Amino acid sequence: MIDLDTAKVMVTEARKKGRDLGLQPLAVVVIDDGGHIKAFEREDGASPGRFDIALGKAYGAVMLGMPGSAQMARAEAQAYFMTAANGVFGGKLVPVPGGVLVKRDGVIIGAVGVSGDVSDKDAEAAVAGITAAGLDPVA
Amino acid sequence: MIDLDTAKVMVTEARKKGRDLGLQPLAVVVIDDGGHIKAFEREDGASPGRFDIALGKAYGAVMLGMPGSAQMARAEAQAYFMTAANGVFGGKLVPVPGGVLVKRDGVIIGAVGVSGDVSDKDAEAAVAGITAAGLDPVA
Amino acid sequence: MIDLDTAKVMVTEARKKGRDLGLQPLAVVVIDDGGHIKAFEREDGASPGRFDIALGKAYGAVMLGMPGSAQMARAEAQAYFMTAANGVFGGKLVPVPGGVLVKRDGVIIGAVGVSGDVSDKDAEAAVAGITAAGLDPVA
Amino acid sequence: MIDLDTAKVMVTEARKKGRDLGLQPLAVVVIDDGGHIKAFEREDGASPGRFDIALGKAYGAVMLGMPGSAQMARAEAQAYFMTAANGVFGGKLVPVPGGVLVKRDGVIIGAVGVSGDVSDKDAEAAVAGITAAGLDPVA
Numbered sequence: 001m002i003d004l005d006t007a008k009v010m011v012t013e014a015r016k017k018g019r020d021l022g023l024q025p026l027a028v029v030v031i032d033d034g035g036h037i038k039a040f041e042r043e044d045g046a047s048p049g050r051f052d053i054a055l056g057k058a059y060g061a062v063m064l065g066m067p068g069s070a071q072m073a074r075a076e077a078q079a080y081f082m083t084a085a086n087g088v089f090g091g092k093l094v095p096v097p098g099g100v101l102v103k104r105d106g107v108i109i110g111a112v113g114v115s116g117d118v119s120d121k122d123a124e125a126a127v128a129g130i131t132a133a134g135l136d137p138v139a
Numbered sequence: 140m141i142d143l144d145t146a147k148v149m150v151t152e153a154r155k156k157g158r159d160l161g162l163q164p165l166a167v168v169v170i171d172d173g174g175h176i177k178a179f180e181r182e183d184g185a186s187p188g189r190f191d192i193a194l195g196k197a198y199g200a201v202m203l204g205m206p207g208s209a210q211m212a213r214a215e216a217q218a219y220f221m222t223a224a225n226g227v228f229g230g231k232l233v234p235v236p237g238g239v240l241v242k243r244d245g246v247i248i249g250a251v252g253v254s255g256d257v258s259d260k261d262a263e264a265a266v267a268g269i270t271a272a273g274l275d276p277v278a
Numbered sequence: 279m280i281d282l283d284t285a286k287v288m289v290t291e292a293r294k295k296g297r298d299l300g301l302q303p304l305a306v307v308v309i310d311d312g313g314h315i316k317a318f319e320r321e322d323g324a325s326p327g328r329f330d331i332a333l334g335k336a337y338g339a340v341m342l343g344m345p346g347s348a349q350m351a352r353a354e355a356q357a358y359f360m361t362a363a364n365g366v367f368g369g370k371l372v373p374v375p376g377g378v379l380v381k382r383d384g385v386i387i388g389a390v391g392v393s394g395d396v397s398d399k400d401a402e403a404a405v406a407g408i409t410a411a412g413l414d415p416v417a
Numbered sequence: 418m419i420d421l422d423t424a425k426v427m428v429t430e431a432r433k434k435g436r437d438l439g440l441q442p443l444a445v446v447v448i449d450d451g452g453h454i455k456a457f458e459r460e461d462g463a464s465p466g467r468f469d470i471a472l473g474k475a476y477g478a479v480m481l482g483m484p485g486s487a488q489m490a491r492a493e494a495q496a497y498f499m500t501a502a503n504g505v506f507g508g509k510l511v512p513v514p515g516g517v518l519v520k521r522d523g524v525i526i527g528a529v530g531v532s533g534d535v536s537d538k539d540a541e542a543a544v545a546g547i548t549a550a551g552l553d554p555v556a
Binding site: 064091 | 470472473
């Protein structure tokens with residue numbers, strides 16, 4: 001379980017990392033282990049669709065139990081699998097870095113999704129947020 | 140335009156009103172004048188679907204330019220209109236109180252959607268958040 | 279969290295209640311607090327669509343935090359609200375008895391959905407399953 | 418026709434095979450010859466989306482009369498065909514191993530879908546379940 005206070009720490013610290021690295025404006029979402037949103041913030045200047053992209057990254061991570069990097073590897077090796085997976089999940093998966101699993105004591109308790117800059121930088125911000133909350137990221 | 144700092148004030152203050160009134164756990168969303176999410180928080184204990192309900196209240200307010208109370212009145216007077224409206228908006232409208240327009244200088248700049256308690260209490264929390272941010276609610 | 283062993287007890291005991299009461303063949307689903315299926319069984323003779331109905335009862339209970347009886351009351355008092363709610367949840371809610379919340383220590387940890395007989399009998403079977411597992415039903 | 422008792426044997430024995438082989442936690446579904454679910458279990462630790470993937474594997478097998486391996490071969494040879502097939506089936510097909518046809522006396526009576534480990538191991542578990550029930554797998 002991710003409580004709201006912890007979710008907000010992750011959002012705040014992921015955004016702070018983005019500012020420290022001089023990234024483009026970010027959208028940052030935290031979802032629980034059922035794929036449901038706990039907290040979200042979209043920075044000024046981030047395009048409106050960044051919500052959907054950030055959520056898609058986090059949602060795929062939770063639903064498949066795979067972070068964005070692993071989903072991207074699968075998509076590159078076997079594109080039709082990720083296309084089919086998107087079919088069964090209503091088109092809600094975005095299989096690129098920036099969807100980072102959140103673990104506590106080895107158990108997945110949710111995910112952070114970040115969108116706004118290039119995917120690897122998005123992931124770096126997500127990892128920073130999770131670490132700052134004392135939890136374990138799998139990017 | 141609603142900047143993120145202002146959106147966060149509205150979320151924080153709407154939630155504070157909920158706590159002051161002893162309401163059920165709330166989900167609070169702020170969307171801009173394009174119907175796109177700026178900030179969202181779901182309090183611990185609020186059921187996962189409260190995100191979708193809160194967003195549906197706010198989204199309908201912005202897309203139709205009518206707060207939840209006016210949408211409810213229309214639904215009660217002319218149910219097929221709201222059904223048809225939901226058709227063209229992909230089923231994303233929830234026409235009950237708790238979707239409150241945000242105005243500045245008489246212009247709609249977004250909406251706050253709240254779900255968790257009974258609709259009228261949800262609306263009361265939304266109004267408190269908007270007022271605390273120095274903006275004008277239309278509930 | 280509902281573990282699989284507990285979910286299976288609920289399915290088995292709900293079905294047993296159905297046999298004891300001489301109910302029509304039942305479909306019984308157990309979902310977790312994110313609305314995701316843990317276990318499902320459809321008895322021989324139950325029509326194929328009973329899966330979707332049982333799931334819709336359980337899913338609505340978890341997403342809205344309201345058992346089927348409360349959803350039915352809301353649908354009867356304010357039909358357009360449940361219609362709108364079904365819009366935001368992709369048509370996946372079935373607001374009648376037989377969707378029963380599962381609580382432990384006062385916290386919702388999932389739901390049982392039963393379909394096959396009349397709604398009140400479906401709910402009775404679900405309650406029996408939950409009680410047999412040492413958990414608290416809210417029907 | 419697959420009766421529920423037989424379906425449960427297949428689920429139980431597929432899961433047992435998974436434990437014997439030390440596989441990741443599995444989701445196992447059994448569907449009938451109409452593509453409708455008879456029984457499902459998701460082991461503790463399997464991500465929530467494993468239901469959808471397992472079902473997509475089994476569903477495609479029944480609807481096309483082709484096991485996952487044959488669907489994968491077709492997807493690799495002619496990707497646009499599987500994409501088009503997914504169009505007509507509402508995106509519900511997942512064309513990879515782990516969707517195994519169940520035959521009796523040479524007639525398809527349903528399918529088992531397994532998801533959780535790599536596709537070939539998923540298929541191995543499904544085959545074990547079907548064989549243990551005295552039926553004939555086509556993987």
